[in-house]
Amino acid sequence: MLRSSNSIFKILPVGCLTLAALLVPVSGHAADIASLSQDNANILWTLVAAVLVMFMQAGFACVEAGFTRAKSAGNILMKNFLDFGAGQIVFFMFGFALMFGPDIAGGFIGAGNFFLSDFTLDYGNLDGFGFTFWFFQSVFAATSATIVSGGIAERMKFSSYIFVSILVTALIYPISGHWAWGSLNGDASGGWLEALGFMDFAGSTVVHSVGGWVALAGALVIGPRIGKYAPDGKANAIPGHNIPLAALGVFILWFGWFGFNPGSTTTADNTIGLIAVNTSLAACAGVLGAMAISWMRFGKPDMSMTMNGALAGLVGITAGCYTVSPVGSIIIGLIAGLLVVLSVEFIDKVLRIDDPVGAVSVHGVCGAWGTLAVGLFTVPGLNDGAGGLLYGGGFGMLGVQLLGVVTVFAWAFGMGLIAFKLVGAFSGGLRVSPEEELKGLDISEHGSESYAGFQIFRTE
Known part of the structure; x- marks a missing residue:
């Protein structure tokens, strides 16, 4: 053994010299090696982030199921499965092309790369980043679609919902997404909002x-x-049946958001730390804001409001996570936490619109707030010298952000109305019968129960 070891040590210097000799020509291409390593790191980081965002589907499923009644919990889970199952395929076929294809209408719509044809024509020479970018964007599309299911929980036919979900992923989300993010896939012209300077880093509005x-x-x-x-x-009040399940969903979403926001760099660089810090601080502030205002208004720190406060903070910071300071992120999250409670009350009690999980308040209202906050809190050094209003940047940036918020609201809400009306007209109606609703959508729509043997039926 000792002799064998001595032989090894005699060979090692020779091997090292040989290796060094082999590396001499390569050293002349150090820049190419560094570039290749960075490209691979970018691909790996973006793919990991995409997987985290995909896991957010589990978070949405838990939150929405927990905040609805036991008799329809399985139905909301099925809608979440449908959003991802159909959504990713539809985005592969059409959505990605409309959102990130070359612009054909002055910044209003893209077209090209349907079925990812530009990436797959030659499988022997795969695009280095294209498939990864598509996968990352596909899970974003599914996120936008699955938000809808919570707002119409416990009373919509599953068959009708299929068509609405497909329309969101194939048409509604990609077209407005092109306005703000059209250049991300290499199209220099981009979308018209983007050309005006609209900023939404990871999608508070988009x-x-x-x-x-x-x-x-x-x-x-x-x-x-x-x-x-x-x-x-x-x-x-119609309380949700499982608050612990909803709480688990919120924590899963919080976890997944570290793919949603830092992953939107699509680059493994030194900015992802700041984005992660801003993301979590805003969520923490949202928790405290919602907890405090619910305590003041209701006399107790409300559990569901506090959970929605965390999500409100996360949604609020998503637009500006790259361009605001940690202190700014705390302020944005705190205001989002306060805003979500007031919005839920206003929509429920004043407008009398039934939103079982608070989807409109968390995602619509707080998404709009977060987008406007970019025009207030953007730090000049984080945005190539252009700062928000509170950093001496004037009203220009805030005005563009407001234009984006209003325009996307008009598009998404207007197209949403059209989509639901059309689907209702051609599918025999959107809503289950009163008898089916009272029995619960798990049995009436799917023929089974989420909690077999434990279901308690009410006759309200």
């Missing part, structure tokens, strides 16, 4: 508000659940 506004349209068209409003118009 992803979340679109889903929230479509959910608002659906809740208006379908109407409230049976028993939600008394004859005098007073709102009755």
